[in-house]
Amino acid sequence: MEQRTIRPRIADVAREAGVSKTAVSFAFNSPDRLAPETAVRIRDVAEQLGYTPHPVARMLTQRRTQTIGVLTPQALSVIFSNPFFGAFSEGVAGAAEESGYGLYFISPLRGSLARAMSRATVDGVVAIGLSDDHPEVEQIRRAGVPIVLVDSTALPEHGSVEIDDVGGARAAAEHVTGLGHRDVLVIGVEPPVPSLAMDPDGVTSRRLRGYREGFAAVGMTIPDERVVVGPASIEGGIAALNRAWEDGLRPTVVLAMSDAMAIGAMRALRDLRLTIPGDVSVVGFDDIDLAPHVDPPLTTVHQPIRRKGAEAVRLLLTVVQRRDQANPEHRRLETRLIVRDSTGPVPAPRHEEVAGANH
Amino acid sequence: MEQRTIRPRIADVAREAGVSKTAVSFAFNSPDRLAPETAVRIRDVAEQLGYTPHPVARMLTQRRTQTIGVLTPQALSVIFSNPFFGAFSEGVAGAAEESGYGLYFISPLRGSLARAMSRATVDGVVAIGLSDDHPEVEQIRRAGVPIVLVDSTALPEHGSVEIDDVGGARAAAEHVTGLGHRDVLVIGVEPPVPSLAMDPDGVTSRRLRGYREGFAAVGMTIPDERVVVGPASIEGGIAALNRAWEDGLRPTVVLAMSDAMAIGAMRALRDLRLTIPGDVSVVGFDDIDLAPHVDPPLTTVHQPIRRKGAEAVRLLLTVVQRRDQANPEHRRLETRLIVRDSTGPVPAPRHEEVAGANH
């Protein structure tokens, strides 16, 4: 019946209080420029009218939005299915809130990240997993907003936060080779856009390099056929492991690049009537909160997820607030292997070994 | 050295292309009002200048932001520590993306949710767990933006999505009473703001009602001393259980109102050298993705988390897009008990029973 109440504008308050728009603006933003009683009166009128400054108009004149964006090259609905991202967001949100910034999530709009970016009203962006071979990276950068990259170092002119992927992965590999394992399956995370070749600077490549270094130390290589990728979720892990299994791979250890995938892999292995770590050992990556609580408690590479998010925001805010793009900071956080119960010594060769598999 | 490049404005494009601002605007928004070749020329110039319409200015004139907000009464950094919220966000994000809407997270700004709200540039809000006894709820509603409530029915003039909390909780209680349990500990989720009394319409109250109904069926009551609350996280569960234990409670079953808390409780119980479900049974609530994978697989009340988020967005968008506040829709989604391995028959009375505890 009654149409939505039109929100009062600054002019309404001005008229009602018998002052100019300027005075109303002052009453809110610099009350000291008004006689105290005038300021109070104006704010009373505003309160009573239910007036509140229109945030969009305010953004326009102040030329800033007090908002930072979190840019993800994949749909949020897939990103959020990885528990890692929840923890990362926790770090981002904590640092943003602390500085009074709002949080806006930017993900591809009708297939285009650049389009989503141009729609976004943010003062700066934390981009997670945006590799420099992303087809739209140039357009995104041309938007001219400050960017901090997480998990991709490729663009040195922007600040960045990364972790020691290679070191962490190597430690994982050394751990399992030390247990006698030689037959490995690597489960990697799918790059957001199917590039022609695998981005050599992406997380997957870096961690793979670490795994290979670890195996190289005992004179082993990890052939490409032993590497399978999928989305970083439980489902992705299940699918990846089953695919490998159907391809005839019979690893004694699975190195997964995300805990969610590791958990999925464990599920799939169990469904194949295998025990962990009796028949197959599994190592994850991330050390999400739940890693110690799954069955069995997951051996994994710990990374400081929350801190990664928080640091990224702090880096971003220094350039946003100082308008100072010069010599951006690159920060690398440490990783470390956490040995729990999903890894154990290589099992004695099984009788019913499948012909032709893994030598 | 070089200051940040000033982004080109519509007037720059107009001048460069030798047309009016109007023409440029048309070239982007209604190209059919221009001669085809003119439209193309203008867009070429724009492209070459790196022009992209200023999103804030556009919002101002179009009087809409193409963004929806997710309102949480607690800090995002605490909200995100509950895996439930990741899944919920997944649902929200999926539905929002599908309709071309951006996602903005609104959480208290310097202690005030209303302040955060007035800063937020959104066309509508999905409010999760906003009870009507929240001190700022009136101010928030006065902002006049469409709101859909999730997990709180208290404001019938807004659309809402809820679940059958009572039924789910009752089923959980019936399950454990059926196993012979009588000594219960309820672990509830802390309301966002410490109200004077417990909000009778909050999730915690509703689920507690369900538990009580289940126990009432076997002639038992759950006294208030058997109910302890805390933040809905693993840590919160650990703390809650330990607190109860120190208070001398020795339950044979723990009913937790969130899986995260249930997992925390299991951890704490193990650290007390108790087995699950041998010594103590545990039931969760939510059925997060990881619930089947923890040790032991968690018996819990399933709720359609993603769908809850998606439905809320869809409800919101119908009122946002139709500008139609009339007879808002209230949707209730089903819950169901999923029995896994964290519950079992009540154990035979232990020898070393602590004097004075639980009869």
Next chain:
DNA sequence: TATCTTCACTAAACCGGTTTGCTAAACCGG
């Protein structure tokens, strides 16, 4: 008493777009 400040407030320009109302030229049928 004349001039200089300070104080309290305002009119107008501006932020960067979109939209409305209009005009001049091209087109069209009779």
Next chain:
DNA sequence: CCGGTTTAGCAAACCGGTTTAGTGAAGATA
């Protein structure tokens, strides 16, 4: 060849605020 319609594009108003550059009166200074 003339009046009527369409087409292509423009000037100006507008969205809802903030900020700049004053203005007039009161108080301070010489």
